[in-house]
Amino acid sequence: MVRSWISLIICILFGLLAASIIYYKINVLNYPVTPETTVNSWYIELQGTLERGHKSKDASTFRLTLPEENEGYSVVSIQKIANGFGEDKQNKGRELLLTKRNPDSRESIYARFLIYGLDANQGAAPATDKTDYLKTRYTVENRISNPSPETQALYDTIDFVIDRADSRSSTPLSFLKEVQAILSEDTQKAAFLMDQMKAKDLAALMVILARVEGYESRAANGILLADEVRNADILRWVEIRSNDDSDDVWRRFFTDPELQGKSLQIYRWWTGNSPLYEIKNFKEARLNILVKGNQDGAFTRALWQAEEKQPLIYKFTLQTLPLDQQLVLQVLLLFPIGALLVSFLRQVVGVKTIGTFMPVLIAVAFRETGVFYGILFFGSLIAVGMVVRANLDRLRLLMVPRLSAILTVTILFIAAFMVLSKDMHLQLGLSVALFPVVIITMFIERVSTMWDESGGKEAMTASCGSMLIACIIYFILINPFIKHFVFTFPEILFLVFGLSLVLGRYNGYKLSEYKRFWALKRAIEKQQKG
Amino acid sequence: MFGFKEAGIVGINKRNLDFVLAHNRRKFYPNADSKLKTKEIALSLGLNVPDLFANIRYQYEVKQFEDIVQPYDKFVVKPDRGSGGDGILVIIEKVMAGYKKASGNIMSRQETRYHLQNMLSGMYSLGGHDDTIVIERMVEFDPIFDEIAYQGVPDIRLIVLEGKVLMGMLRLPSKASDGKANLHTGGVGVGIDMDTGITTTAIQRNRYIDVHPETNKPLTGRQIPYWKDMLDMATKMQKASGLGYIGVDIVLDKNKGPMILEINARPGISIQIANQCGLLSRV
Numbered sequence: 001m002v003r004s005w006i007s008l009i010i011c012i013l014f015g016l017l018a019a020s021i022i023y024y025k026i027n028v029l030n031y032p033v034t035p036e037t038t039v040n041s042w043y044i045e046l047q048g049t050l051e052r053g054h055k056s057k058d059a060s061t062f063r064l065t066l067p068e069e070n071e072g073y074s075v076v077s078i079q080k081i082a083n084g085f086g087e088d089k090q091n092k093g094r095e096l097l098l099t100k101r102n103p104d105s106r107e108s109i110y111a112r113f114l115i116y117g118l119d120a121n122q123g124a125a126p127a128t129d130k131t132d133y134l135k136t137r138y139t140v141e142n143r144i145s146n147p148s149p150e151t152q153a154l155y156d157t158i159d160f161v162i163d164r165a166d167s168r169s170s171t172p173l174s175f176l177k178e179v180q181a182i183l184s185e186d187t188q189k190a191a192f193l194m195d196q197m198k199a200k201d202l203a204a205l206m207v208i209l210a211r212v213e214g215y216e217s218r219a220a221n222g223i224l225l226a227d228e229v230r231n232a233d234i235l236r237w238v239e240i241r242s243n244d245d246s247d248d249v250w251r252r253f254f255t256d257p258e259l260q261g262k263s264l265q266i267y268r269w270w271t272g273n274s275p276l277y278e279i280k281n282f283k284e285a286r287l288n289i290l291v292k293g294n295q296d297g298a299f300t301r302a303l304w305q306a307e308e309k310q311p312l313i314y315k316f317t318l319q320t321l322p323l324d325q326q327l328v329l330q331v332l333l334l335f336p337i338g339a340l341l342v343s344f345l346r347q348v349v350g351v352k353t354i355g356t357f358m359p360v361l362i363a364v365a366f367r368e369t370g371v372f373y374g375i376l377f378f379g380s381l382i383a384v385g386m387v388v389r390a391n392l393d394r395l396r397l398l399m400v401p402r403l404s405a406i407l408t409v410t411i412l413f414i415a416a417f418m419v420l421s422k423d424m425h426l427q428l429g430l431s432v433a434l435f436p437v438v439i440i441t442m443f444i445e446r447v448s449t450m451w452d453e454s455g456g457k458e459a460m461t462a463s464c465g466s467m468l469i470a471c472i473i474y475f476i477l478i479n480p481f482i483k484h485f486v487f488t489f490p491e492i493l494f495l496v497f498g499l500s501l502v503l504g505r506y507n508g509y510k511l512s513e514y515k516r517f518w519a520l521k522r523a524i525e526k527q528q529k530g
Numbered sequence: 531m532f533g534f535k536e537a538g539i540v541g542i543n544k545r546n547l548d549f550v551l552a553h554n555r556r557k558f559y560p561n562a563d564s565k566l567k568t569k570e571i572a573l574s575l576g577l578n579v580p581d582l583f584a585n586i587r588y589q590y591e592v593k594q595f596e597d598i599v600q601p602y603d604k605f606v607v608k609p610d611r612g613s614g615g616d617g618i619l620v621i622i623e624k625v626m627a628g629y630k631k632a633s634g635n636i637m638s639r640q641e642t643r644y645h646l647q648n649m650l651s652g653m654y655s656l657g658g659h660d661d662t663i664v665i666e667r668m669v670e671f672d673p674i675f676d677e678i679a680y681q682g683v684p685d686i687r688l689i690v691l692e693g694k695v696l697m698g699m700l701r702l703p704s705k706a707s708d709g710k711a712n713l714h715t716g717g718v719g720v721g722i723d724m725d726t727g728i729t730t731t732a733i734q735r736n737r738y739i740d741v742h743p744e745t746n747k748p749l750t751g752r753q754i755p756y757w758k759d760m761l762d763m764a765t766k767m768q769k770a771s772g773l774g775y776i777g778v779d780i781v782l783d784k785n786k787g788p789m790i791l792e793i794n795a796r797p798g799i800s801i802q803i804a805n806q807c808g809l810l811s812r813v
Contacts (some may be wrong), residue, residue: 347543396644398651449653507548509534509541516736517539523806524537
């Protein structure tokens with residue numbers, strides 16, 4: 001009795017502790033209780049490898065253009081890992097210069113940025129931007145007075161294109177459209193202009209032409225934002241200031257006709273004609289850009305923006321961890337909840353399972369395959385495993401080698417399955433990860449041993465029980481609300497711990513025992529009356 | 531709820547918490563889990579046990595199995611740390627093709643060897659750890675149970691709590707249980723009146739029955755011989771084992787009378803159904 005009371009008291013204390021931390025986080029620190037349904041924040045990750053060039057006395061350098069704050073997005077955090085490199089910010093902090101004197105044959109660099117979309121009413125241009133977007137030496141005032149015939153020809157071509165586009169257009173955007181139309185009609189003129197003005201591409205050329213016409217204009221570079229992009233391309237476009245309709249904004253114009261007229265969520269990384277990165281004394285650089293939506297947008301923004309006045313509790317926030325660790329922890333933190341559920345279903349309800357926490361492991365495996373295909377896939381795999389085991393049984397093998405034989409066949413089967421599903425363009429088998437395979441093998445062995453000892457009925461009951469619990473836990477694992485809540489308020493696990501203790505002292509009947517002992521109870525009651 | 535508590539019924543959680551965990555200290559578990567240890571304890575108390583023929587410890591000894599059992603016609607092979615009667619072989623005759631089990635089925639020598647190897651690698655044992663094999667004399671059970679036992683050894687299970695025998699049950703093998711007397715494999719359980727040692731009600735697979743399913747002979751109203759001696763033996767075993775709450779399995783040998791077969795530190799709770807009585811009302 002004393003032990004039960006102690007367990008209950010510990011549970012209550014831990015529950016109160018969890019509740020007060022959660023209360024504080026929600027009401028004082030404004031942690032979000034639910035995940036955002038619309039993603040307004042993104043992680044951009046850069047993974048790069050640098051190949052060393054010829055031996056040189058000079059240091060090897062890598063220059064990266066950093067993401068800039070702009071009227072649509074704010075950059076909240078920058079994390080970078082470049083071991084052994086000297087770091088230097090250049091160009092008003094817009095560029096990062098990494099320097100290393102004797103680089104290894106292959107160096108890797110990593111950087112992560114967290115950006116936020118700003119509300120429309122916050123969308124004014126940054127006050128610090130004093131760049132003159134009209135500056136060009138081809139406007140009438142800036143032209144040299146006695147040009148060479150070649151320069152005169154350039155001036156004439158510029159005027160021709162601009163006048164023609166101007167006469168056909170009414171807005172800055174339609175002006176750009178006309179310029180592009182004219183240039184694509186007359187490729188000779190376009191080539192001549194590009195060559196003479198040393199424009200690196202069409203966008204750069206169009207920026208200059210717009211400026212000559214008197215429009216503030218700039219070239220822009222950026223990426224497409226989406227929930228998950230594994231290999232993002234750098235997009236390039238022309239931006240032009242439109243101050244008609246008393247609505248002072250920069251308008252985008254894509255030179256790529258495929259992107260024109262589409263409403264895309266695009267982040268402007270930097271402006272101008274410089275490349276994303278430049279290398280010196282390195283032979284080659286390969287850069288991979290990953291984009292991932294962040295569901296805890298508002299919260300992480302609060303976290304990063306309030307950096308200087310952060311209470312200590314922020315230090316223990318999981319959202320500040322690197323992305324890959326976050327992803328692992330998000331799942332790991334749900335394990336105890338699954339385990340608690342298994343405890344409850346076994347001790348209080350009386351569901352029979354194979355292995356103690358096997359259902360939790362199966363649920364994790366389901367995460368990789370999805371529950372429908374998971375059951376299908378697991379079911380067929382287990383069936384194959386059972387057949388193999390039944391046949392191996394005739395060979396009279398020792399238990400452990402037999403287990404490894406079953407594992408081998410299971411893996412061959414999975415390989416075959418993957419090849420088949422690839423041929424049939426099915427995606428289901430491809431996501432089977434390392435870990436589920438081991439679980440399946442263990443499961444097969446347990447089921448077949450149970451089959452031998454307790455009969456098929458018992459083994460099937462326990463298998464179905466395991467699968468049922470695995471399904472329930474699976475839906476806990478994939479539920480975005482639960483995932484968010486446990487990740488944001490990991491102290492809820494104090495309560496889980498306390499509840500486990502209380503369950504551990506539960507000496508009441510299992511639900512299944514009411515059925516098992518029903519006839520007995522009736523018989524005893526009859527005796528007591530009689 | 532539903533008057534279960536009032537009826538004094540003990541559920542599995544209560545058994546584990548308030549009986550097993552509360553009365554049995556872990557360090558004494560081996561006394562119950564290892565059949566060899568149990569035998570030792572019983573012998574030191576001067577109680578009868580089935581004679582130990584041999585103890586196989588290593589895989590290479592499995593090859594010598596035929597030589598080991600050469601002197602014996604009938605014998606029982608058990609995993610030393612087996613649970614719930616799993617893996618037990620009752621050999622009643624040696625035949626050309628191999629060994630005849632109590633069920634009448636014949637196991638080839640090869641099959642037997644395989645079975646023994648599995649036993650050693652812990653397939654039938656608690657926690658799946660490596661195990662040893664106990665080969666012992668087959669009890670020549672008292673003909674008093676002849677008409678209500680089917681191919682195998684009937685035994686008497688007594689539940690003892692801190693010096694007091696709470697409940698008893700006669701366990702009879704059936705066709706379904708393959709010569710074993712364990713209830714969960716389909717054996718028949720018959721309740722016993724504590725004062726008189728006369729059988730009361732009987733169950734198989736949690737259902738009440740009046741006659742043995744194979745022999746069709748009535749199960750109730752039978753006097754268990756040596757009843758008082760058995761109660762005494764069980765209490766002694768409980769005290770000597772160091773465990774506070776155990777199930778003692780006793781077999782009745784035609785020549786030697788009651789013998790301690792094994793003890794169990796986590797005895798099952800179906801005994802309540804067989805006796806139509808809750809364990810709590812006996813505490």
